[in-house]
Amino acid sequence: MKVNGTHYRSIWFDHDLSEVRIIDQRWLPHRFEVVSLTTLDAFATAIRDMWVRGAPLIGATAAYGMAIEMARDASDAAMNHAWDKLHTTRPTAINLKWALDRCRAALLPLPVDERAGAALQLAHEIADEDVEINRNIGLNGLEIIRQIAARKPAGEPVRLLTHCNAGWPATVDWGTATSPMYHAFEEGIPIHVWVDETRPRNQGAMTSWELGSHGISHSYITDNAGGHLMQQGMVDMVITGTDRTTATGDVCNKIGTYLKALAARDNGVPFYVALPSPTIDWTVRDGVAEIPIEDRPEREVTFALGKLTDGTIGEVQVAPDGSPGGNPAFDVTPARLVTGLITERGVAEASEAGLAKMFPDLKGRAQ
Numbered sequence: 385m386k387v388n389g390t391h392y393r394s395i396w397f398d399h400d401l402s403e404v405r406i407i408d409q410r411w412l413p414h415r416f417e418v419v420s421l422t423t424l425d426a427f428a429t430a431i432r433d434m435w436v437r438g439a440p441l442i443g444a445t446a447a448y449g450m451a452i453e454m455a456r457d458a459s460d461a462a463m464n465h466a467w468d469k470l471h472t473t474r475p476t477a478i479n480l481k482w483a484l485d486r487c488r489a490a491l492l493p494l495p496v497d498e499r500a501g502a503a504l505q506l507a508h509e510i511a512d513e514d515v516e517i518n519r520n521i522g523l524n525g526l527e528i529i530r531q532i533a534a535r536k537p538a539g540e541p542v543r544l545l546t547h548c549n550a551g552w553p554a555t556v557d558w559g560t561a562t563s564p565m566y567h568a569f570e571e572g573i574p575i576h577v578w579v580d581e582t583r584p585r586n587q588g589a590m591t592s593w594e595l596g597s598h599g600i601s602h603s604y605i606t607d608n609a610g611g612h613l614m615q616q617g618m619v620d621m622v623i624t625g626t627d628r629t630t631a632t633g634d635v636c637n638k639i640g641t642y643l644k645a646l647a648a649r650d651n652g653v654p655f656y657v658a659l660p661s662p663t664i665d666w667t668v669r670d671g672v673a674e675i676p677i678e679d680r681p682e683r684e685v686t687f688a689l690g691k692l693t694d695g696t697i698g699e700v701q702v703a704p705d706g707s708p709g710g711n712p713a714f715d716v717t718p719a720r721l722v723t724g725l726i727t728e729r730g731v732a733e734a735s736e737a738g739l740a741k742m743f744p745d746l747k748g749r750a751q
């Protein structure tokens with residue numbers, strides 16, 4: 385999508401430099417900075433420390449990390465080392481393992497001298513596929529927005545609430561939850577997006593930045609405002625992303641998503657999840673019991689990062705001296721609270737049968 389009129393993906397291969405480039409998201413939305421990743425260590429750091437983040441982008445970055453390592457050393461040992469190193473960076477988003485497994489399965493049978501070229505080609509394919517998946521999620525979500533718009537007085541906006549950043553910076557392009565918004569906007573359907581701040585990393589600021597860059601009406605709201613807005617009839621639809629969705633339709637996403645789903649259910653607001661198929665973990669049935677929830681550093685909670693009044697980016701301490709922080713980064717919304725899963729193939733019921741019907745060819749795939 386566009387930044388100051390220029391089209392960017394969140395990750396790309398610069399053919400002139402022969403380097404992988406990313407937007408360093410630690411500084412968004414206050415500073416737009418592009419950096420190169422040139423070593424396996426740099427890729428691992430970028431994923432772990434959230435220079436890149438969002439399940440689909442984490443997967444694409446891991447694939448490029450594998451390619452960079454294969455260019456250095458394409459032996460089986462180097463491939464397994466890269467798999468292990470990248471896999472341990474973040475535990476919750478399943479796209480990481482999905483991409484690494486896909487790379488290893490494709491590369492291992494090849495002669496060593498063919499692996500580097502094949503790995504780079506595969507990373508490009510994974511990135512391109514992500515763009516296409518998200519574009520199609522947008523078209524399928526657009527249909528839901530159209531239906532809501534058709535029930536409203538002409539000109540009245542469809543009001544969507546979203547949590548975290550499931551926008552284009554969290555993917556290679558388009559975003560998952562934001563893709564239907566972009567498509568609706570392009571079609572001229574008036575929309576307004578309530579954007580949850582999403583403490584502690586404030587991914588909502590990124591969502592607000594990208595929506596603002598495209599001229600989409602939005603409000604940046606506190607994480608606790610959603611329930612009130614729903615009670616007041618000010619939300620027509622919730623749409624979030626997901627980091628891992630089970631074979632039975634349980635949705636793991638950024639911490640706080642579950643509370644939004646509960647409030648949506650209590651107020652009769654449809655709760656949709658934008659789900660690319662690589663984010664389905666077909667090996668997990670009970671999301672609450674089985675999905676590993678990332679526990680992130682307490683400093684992310686006890687301090688807040690932002691633009692200071694002098695324009696520099698810095699941290700301020702928000703917790704009292706000595707108070708420990710707690711920082712579970714994701715939660716699980718049970719399938720029963722999910723109205724539908726907007727996939728690249730259509731809207732699936734959040735259930736084992738619904739996902740199996742939509743993806744009969746993928747069902748049972750080992751992650």
Ligand SMILES: CSC[C@@H](O)[C@@H](O)C(=O)COP(=O)(O)O
Nearest residue numbers: 437438439548550554625626638
């Ligand atoms: C399209 S991205 C869906 C999710 O990955 C997103 O909502 C999210 O939870 C991102 O978490 P993050 O911790 O920023 O990587």
